[in-house]
Amino acid sequence: MAIFNIQKREIECKIVYYGPGRCGKTTNLEYLFKAFKKQVTGEMVSVDTEGDSTLFFDFLPIGLGKIKGCDVRVQIFTVPGQQKYSSTRKLVLKGVDGIVFVADSLEVRREKNMLSLKDLQQNLKDYGLNISRIPLVMQYNKRDLADEGMPIMSVEKMGRDLNRQLKVPSFQASAIKGTGVGNTLQECLKLTLISLQRELKWSQ
Amino acid sequence: MSIKDRVKSLLKEADLYKSQRLLKESKSKYLEAIKLIQNNEQIPNRKSLINAITKKISTLDTGIVRWDKSSSTPEVSPKVQDLIKKLFTPEEKKDNDVVKSLKSAITLAKFGQYKRAIKEFNQLIRIDSVCVPAAKNSLKCIIEVSSLDDAVTQYHQWMNKNFFPNDKGLIVKQFLQDIITKKGLSISLDTDVDIEDKEKEEDTGLLGNSFMDQDDEDIIDITSIGIRFNHGPKQGEHVELDVSFQAGNVLSLIVSSKDKLLIDSLKIGVRLDDMDFYSPIAIFKGSGIVEANTRIESGPKRGDYSLDIKIHSI
Numbered sequence: 001m002a003i004f005n006i007q008k009r010e011i012e013c014k015i016v017y018y019g020p021g022r023c024g025k026t027t028n029l030e031y032l033f034k035a036f037k038k039q040v041t042g043e044m045v046s047v048d049t050e051g052d053s054t055l056f057f058d059f060l061p062i063g064l065g066k067i068k069g070c071d072v073r074v075q076i077f078t079v080p081g082q083q084k085y086s087s088t089r090k091l092v093l094k095g096v097d098g099i100v101f102v103a104d105s106l107e108v109r110r111e112k113n114m115l116s117l118k119d120l121q122q123n124l125k126d127y128g129l130n131i132s133r134i135p136l137v138m139q140y141n142k143r144d145l146a147d148e149g150m151p152i153m154s155v156e157k158m159g160r161d162l163n164r165q166l167k168v169p170s171f172q173a174s175a176i177k178g179t180g181v182g183n184t185l186q187e188c189l190k191l192t193l194i195s196l197q198r199e200l201k202w203s204q
Numbered sequence: 205m206s207i208k209d210r211v212k213s214l215l216k217e218a219d220l221y222k223s224q225r226l227l228k229e230s231k232s233k234y235l236e237a238i239k240l241i242q243n244n245e246q247i248p249n250r251k252s253l254i255n256a257i258t259k260k261i262s263t264l265d266t267g268i269v270r271w272d273k274s275s276s277t278p279e280v281s282p283k284v285q286d287l288i289k290k291l292f293t294p295e296e297k298k299d300n301d302v303v304k305s306l307k308s309a310i311t312l313a314k315f316g317q318y319k320r321a322i323k324e325f326n327q328l329i330r331i332d333s334v335c336v337p338a339a340k341n342s343l344k345c346i347i348e349v350s351s352l353d354d355a356v357t358q359y360h361q362w363m364n365k366n367f368f369p370n371d372k373g374l375i376v377k378q379f380l381q382d383i384i385t386k387k388g389l390s391i392s393l394d395t396d397v398d399i400e401d402k403e404k405e406e407d408t409g410l411l412g413n414s415f416m417d418q419d420d421e422d423i424i425d426i427t428s429i430g431i432r433f434n435h436g437p438k439q440g441e442h443v444e445l446d447v448s449f450q451a452g453n454v455l456s457l458i459v460s461s462k463d464k465l466l467i468d469s470l471k472i473g474v475r476l477d478d479m480d481f482y483s484p485i486a487i488f489k490g491s492g493i494v495e496a497n498t499r500i501e502s503g504p505k506r507g508d509y510s511l512d513i514k515i516h517s518i
Contacts, residue, residue: 022226047284056315084276091314108229128430128442150220
């Protein structure tokens with residue numbers, strides 16, 4: 001839930017990167033931290049395990065400057081994708097304003113993608129939110145693995161699996177190389193701010 | 205693709221999954237490769253190849269076991285704990301410092317940081333206004349991090365030191381007793397003083413009354429509610445409303461006149477079977493009944509509706 005300080009003309013909103021374990025959510029944030037230094041307003045924090053999996057969350061604060069007379073700040077989080085962290089995942093999702101769903105293009109992760117999307121839908125429902133109404137962007141990550149001869153799914157197949165009903169904007173990406181990372185976040189921010197503007201009725 | 209190339213491709217795939225820490229997927233590809241090698245006698249150095257792959261699988265197995273056994277909520281550094289408190293503690297303007305401290309300790313507990321949460325709850329136990337939720341949460345954390353026996357020991361230590369004012373100790377006692385009963389155990393929390401008191405009360409016939417008083421006091425503070433409508437014009441929707449006033453188990457709410465559909469859905473006598481009651485401590489599932497639905501005739505909320513919902517079960 002965004003925080004709107006009318007007197008200070010400040011808005012703080014929350015974007016969450018969701019998706020199955022090892023799909024590249026943290027890698028997205030690491031790239032954003034390196035590539036968008038101007039917008040980053042603090043350190044990136046990663047709480048991970050020995051095995052390098054996200055344990056609780058990653059956190060990256062960014063500032064978008066003034067939009068329609070309001071100073072817009074964004075807190076970007078990732079959730080831990082692994083099955084065993086379901087309760088933490090739900091806690092991190094609480095109060096979300098916009099979501100990037102990172103799907104793994106590897107053929108072997110097809111089922112995990114679908115389970116994770118179902119998990120997102122259920123967790124949102126538990127918070128009284130509807131997956132088809134919340135600002136949501138889909139990212140098909142690890143596209144670069146095709147160059148290494150790895151079996152990855154076609155974008156069409158991933159769209160049929162994950163985006164047939166939702167019909168949200170989707171982007172191909174290689175988070176490790178940075179391809180598509182900025183575009184994904186940009187679109188998610190755009191949808192989130194439009195939604196907040198409508199909800200909070202803020203204007204110049 | 206020749207058998208040799210097929211094996212090479214499987215091993216390459218397995219190595220890549222391993223590098224991505226997709227351990228189970230990697231193991232599955234190594235096993236496929238072994239099967240292929242076993243079924244094709246023309247592959248040179250079959251035995252040594254299978255041995256090498258088996259070693260790789262063994263390393264993967266160690267990793268898989270370690271991962272499966274690892275805690276989903278290990279204790280993290282105080283710095284990270286502070287960040288968890290800062291980022292995930294819900295704030296409300298009306299909260300005083302004590303309530304803020306209670307909420308942040310609850311956040312720590314939710315993230316499995318039980319040891320520090322216990323310390324913080326125990327600091328709040330001496331404060332009258334929050335001693336009950338602090339004690340209840342502390343006991344829950346002790347059960348998570350240690351055992352029910354240790355929670356019972358902690359309870360007795362508090363009671364022996366007269367930590368709780370008035371009858372608040374009874375609420376804590378009932379809370380712990382409920383947990384014990386749910387686990388099917390028969391541990392009594394009565395202290396020597398309790399037994400003496402009970403005997404006196406039984407003599408004077410007061411035992412029943414004291415438990416009724418406790419029931420009344422045990423209604424927790426509800427800050428907001430969630431209603432999931434299973435029928436009527438709002439069927440399938442989940443609505444959240446702030447509580448403006450609470451008297452015992454009756455919650456008063458204000459609903460804007462703009463939300464006609466909601467007002468119509470909450471007519472007097474309507475039973476709400478799927479409700480969430482949000483308190484500073486936790487979310488409780490339960491049900492309620494609409495007791496009043498009145499249009500406000502004066503003041504700044506004129507035209508809006510005042511609703512009373514009686515908690516039926518929680």
